[in-house]
Amino acid sequence: MAARIKKASTNTAVLMVNHQDGVFVDVRSADKFSQGHIANAVNITAADIKNGKTQRIERSKDKPVIIVGKDKYDTDCFHSAQALKKNGYNQVYVLEGGILDWENANLPLTTKR
Numbered sequence: 001m002a003a004r005i006k007k008a009s010t011n012t013a014v015l016m017v018n019h020q021d022g023v024f025v026d027v028r029s030a031d032k033f034s035q036g037h038i039a040n041a042v043n044i045t046a047a048d049i050k051n052g053k054t055q056r057i058e059r060s061k062d063k064p065v066i067i068v069g070k071d072k073y074d075t076d077c078f079h080s081a082q083a084l085k086k087n088g089y090n091q092v093y094v095l096e097g098g099i100l101d102w103e104n105a106n107l108p109l110t111t112k113r
Contacts, residue, residue: 005085005093007093007095008096010105013066016066020063021060022064023060025041025080026099027044032070035111037109038099038109042057054087064093066094071097078094
């Protein structure tokens, strides 16, 4: 049976990153990521997560990992979250509403890598 994936609001996600050393993992394509992403987010595509290519966030297994996708309909987020949980990540969340809700809340995006 698949573990239930929790959603995190934008406010909760920011608190987890700022106060619990959490990390945003953006599962969108590198092209979409370069057009605008949350500052300090790590870009690992859903396909790479599925294939276990998560070395860049290995140190975050016991910290909050917030998966960021396009919007609330982005199923890649939930598949990625399931894969991370299966591989020993203990605190996995999906950013509610994805990057679209982040933008709509007037929260900052960056194009810096």
